Amino acid sequence: MADATLTWPKNYNEVPKAAFTRSDLYLEEIKRIFHGPEWHPVAHESELPNPGDFRTIRLAGIPLLISRDEGGEVRVFYNACSHRSNQLETAVMGNKTEFECPYHRWLFSAKGELVGCPNPREFVPGFDKADYPLGQPRFDLFYGLIFVTFSAETEPLDQFLGEAGETLRELMAGDGRLKLLGYQKVRYDSNWKGYNDNDGYHAPLLHAAFKMLNWQGGKGRQYTATKRGHVCFESALSVASGPSVLKDKDLIAFKGQDPSVGSRIVQLFPTFVSTKHLDVINLRFATPIDAETTEVHYAYFAHQNDDADMLRHRLRQSSNLLGPCGLISMEDASIFHRIHIGSHTPGNAIFQKGVRDPAKLESEFSQNDESGNLPRWEYYRSVMGFERAQA
Incomplete structure (x- = not known):
């Protein structure tokens, strides 16, 4: 890889900003990752x-x-x-x-x-x-989710998913018997790694709706599921009653069966994100367009057994809460773009929240840690063949 080398920092909590911006790396990423042995x-x-x-x-x-x-x-x-x-x-x-x-x-x-x-x-x-x-x-x-790989060397799908498979199954209503509600599609002015570097630390700080809706964070955990750095979130729901900014408070009602794990997120390397938040079932299919553009198809689902009221409820939550213009995620597009711009400066991005030892890579994290992204970065580094600095 003579034309796409990059020296990685010694500490696990540091990522070179050049990884987000260099077009010569992008071509090698397509070869090794997207056209390589990944599902x-x-x-x-x-x-x-x-x-x-x-x-x-x-x-x-x-x-x-x-x-x-x-x-x-x-x-x-x-x-x-x-x-x-x-x-x-x-x-x-x-x-x-x-x-x-x-x-x-x-x-x-x-x-x-x-x-x-x-x-x-x-x-x-x-x-x-x-x-x-x-x-x-x-x-x-x-469970109905269609995976593709372009390599004969890719391991079996169940091995690729590892522990993430169980959380992903629960996220898809437990049995994958889904019914499509609709799509939102968007292109972000961001490298695919900037899009997928989203973390648990930012949510209550960036998204204004959390404060406007008097949203309360519930207990939960975040963990990596395989050597590839797939990350899973399992969180309790604690939704405040009577938010003053909503005329229709049913918009943030939770009608599910188990509020103790009312929110689940699964991020699979390299770009797939799936979310079950309140009663929204959202699968996000992303693909790089070029080194500076990522396209994401947000697909929303109900369960096949939903009655008419639940179907309508899921549809209203899907189109209002998540996605590129959702109440609790509309700021993300700006951040993806600004990460891409800011990463054209020298040096490293340095992760802090949840990092207990920069020399150690962990697999269990608190719900709002940013350190849950680090195993994914370490896998990326190893696949790309970048050597870690010794001093």
């Missing part, structure tokens, strides 16, 4: 409830087509014709049982099989349609 959540199967439903996405530049075939099976393909790699589907989502390439009219089923192509008698001798299905990356499902 990336890309959608939930409830986004494709019916046979023939599909959606398209791009993950670190690679176009994907996710579909549910006539038999109800979810499949993931590269969104490229197996003939000359023309982008097969341009719609964001829809319903089709067949996909036709407009360039040479090759036709594919929802199972990815090549079912028709003009003039095959004039093709290479021995041509067989069975040899030209749509290409597929490795993919797997976890």
Whole structure:
């Protein structure tokens, strides 16, 4: 990696600011992380409830087509014709049982099989349609959450998730039987690491709604789940009654079953964030666009067993509390951008809250510590091959 070297500080609580800004590092990150041996959540199967439903996405530049075939099976393909790699589907989502390439009219089923192509008698001798299905990356499902990896060396999904799997399952209503409510999509003027360096320390300090709503912090814990630095938050709910700034106090009502763990967050390396806060179920699918831009798809869900009142309640909370313009998170976009700007200065970002020993990497943290991000940074450093300074 001659063109993308970086010396890492000796102390575990220091991160070089250059990691957020250097474009030469970005190209190596795409190769080693996003196209390397990592699992990336890309959608939930409830986004494709019916046979023939599909959606398209791009993950670190690679176009994907996710579909549910006539038999109800979810499949993931590269969104490229197996003939000359023309982008097969341009719609964001829809319903089709067949996909036709407009360039040479090759036709594919929802199972990815090549079912028709003009003039095959004039093709290479021995041509067989069975040899030209749509290409597929490795993919797997976890309670309906669809993961993709572009490497044959990636460990099995259950090993990748580790302890985070149990918190993620509970976050998705315990069984993953979700119902899509809708999306919010945004591009942040920030490197992907600036977006994903969000921590537990800032929330009650940055977000004005916590004070406006007289929100009370509950007890909880934060822990890393694997060597990759996946971080999980499990927090009790303690919502103040009678906030004076809301005419409709049901907006922050909690109708769940267990207020002792009413809030859960799972951050999976490199960019996935999932949140269950109050009655909001929010999965955030993020991808780097370039070294200075990150795109995030906020997807909101209900449970399939919700009655009409609960469905409406979740919908109102989803669109008002979380997301790029939510009451308790609207300030994040500005901070992501300002981190990116400020990181163009010399030196290191130095973590403080929750750091008991700069020479030691821990795995258990208090709910509002910023030190929970450090195992993720250490994994990033090791994957990128950066040597730690000795003195």
